[in-house]
Amino acid sequence: MFKNIHRRRRSALSGIVLALAALTITACSGSDSDNKQTAAEAEAAVQSDYSKPVHLVSATSTGTAAVLEDINAAFIANWKERTGQTVTIEQISGTSGAQKDAIIGSSLKADIAILGVGIDIDAIQTGGLVKEGWQQRYDFNSSPFSTAVAFVVRAGNPKGIAEWEDLLQGDAKIVTANPATDSDARWYYAAPWAYSLNRQADDTAAAKAAVASFHERVSKLAKDDAEAEGVFLGGEGDVWVTTESNALRVAGTSGKGKVEVIVPSVTLSVEPIVSAIDANADADGSREVANAYADYLFTGDAQTIAAKHGFRPRFASVAEEFADVFSSDVTLLTVDDNLTGWEDLQQALFAEDGVFAGLPSK
Numbered sequence: 001m002f003k004n005i006h007r008r009r010r011s012a013l014s015g016i017v018l019a020l021a022a023l024t025i026t027a028c029s030g031s032d033s034d035n036k037q038t039a040a041e042a043e044a045a046v047q048s049d050y051s052k053p054v055h056l057v058s059a060t061s062t063g064t065a066a067v068l069e070d071i072n073a074a075f076i077a078n079w080k081e082r083t084g085q086t087v088t089i090e091q092i093s094g095t096s097g098a099q100k101d102a103i104i105g106s107s108l109k110a111d112i113a114i115l116g117v118g119i120d121i122d123a124i125q126t127g128g129l130v131k132e133g134w135q136q137r138y139d140f141n142s143s144p145f146s147t148a149v150a151f152v153v154r155a156g157n158p159k160g161i162a163e164w165e166d167l168l169q170g171d172a173k174i175v176t177a178n179p180a181t182d183s184d185a186r187w188y189y190a191a192p193w194a195y196s197l198n199r200q201a202d203d204t205a206a207a208k209a210a211v212a213s214f215h216e217r218v219s220k221l222a223k224d225d226a227e228a229e230g231v232f233l234g235g236e237g238d239v240w241v242t243t244e245s246n247a248l249r250v251a252g253t254s255g256k257g258k259v260e261v262i263v264p265s266v267t268l269s270v271e272p273i274v275s276a277i278d279a280n281a282d283a284d285g286s287r288e289v290a291n292a293y294a295d296y297l298f299t300g301d302a303q304t305i306a307a308k309h310g311f312r313p314r315f316a317s318v319a320e321e322f323a324d325v326f327s328s329d330v331t332l333l334t335v336d337d338n339l340t341g342w343e344d345l346q347q348a349l350f351a352e353d354g355v356f357a358g359l360p361s362k
């Protein structure tokens with residue numbers, strides 16, 4: 001079952017002391033012990049000069065670009081109200097893997113990143129730009145909201161697709177994005193793997209067969225989700241395998257009245273993940289704002305914006321407001337809790353000798 005529990009972030013700046021007004025502004029709720037500043041934190045806050053504008057560079061995955069644009073605007077207004085400081089955010093979007101490579105290669109001087117999978121930020125950490133323990137800075141493994149691998153079918157659902165088993169055993173033609181050209185599409189091939197292992201724990205042979213069965217039914221392996229969407233709406237295929245957030249967006253806009261959204265009763269949770277790019281934020285003098293932006297993603301306002309864009313909020317209070325949008329009758333598997341983490345998953349499925357590499361070309 002889908003459960004949302006509002007928990008405090010584990011480690012972040014708990015208050016900001018305004019130099020001129022000596023006003024403590026609490027960024028997140030917490031216990032008394034959570035709200036105690038160290039002397040160094042207090043001194044750093046006092047020395048903040050909010051009269052100087054700050055420019056923040058944000059690297060995002062394509063699938064979260066639209067929701068984060070709205071969150072950016074809300075954060076800028078919130079920060080201005082709280083501190084008087086003007087912040088501008090330059091958002092640069094691309095596939096998670098491409099963003100990771102650009103940050104490591106220094107062609108993208110991001111101060112903060114919201115990427116598709118945690119292993120990409122792990123690689124940035126290995127490159128010396130993010131400090132160890134980044135994923136423990138916030139609850140939910142630093143994933144502020146989630147979506148799920150879902151199906152978009154034709155109106156009336158002529159193939160009667162409801163579950164992964166229907167997809168893996170039936171004759172439906174699948175349209176989806178290629179994980180070799182769109183790193184965020186790794187979720188779509190990881191989903192049948194996770195589904196199979198949830199049914200038959202430790203049976204990797206069955207999981208490989210599930211992925212092979214999925215791939216066999218793919219009639220169009222698009223370069224990315226945008227192409228897959230266009231191909232499917234253009235009439236090709238019986239089902240588009242994508243994220244629930246994409247599915248809800250299309251069902252309410254370009255595909256309204258033409259498609260339906262199916263979220264299987266057991267499916268894989270897709271979890272975008274956030275981290276300040278520590279070395280860049282420190283060098284740019286944007287550390288405080290980068291941290292505050294990450295904090296803001298875990299507030300009720302940001303969670304509500306995410307839900308309006310079809311992402312499942314982490315806070316139970318916000319989820320209740322969108323109970324008619326997100327079914328709670330879904331078991332959401334996660335890479336960390338139900339598999340053994342992205343490092344192992346990457347090796348098993350997407351490495352040079354992984355399952356995907358051994359599948360026939362499409």
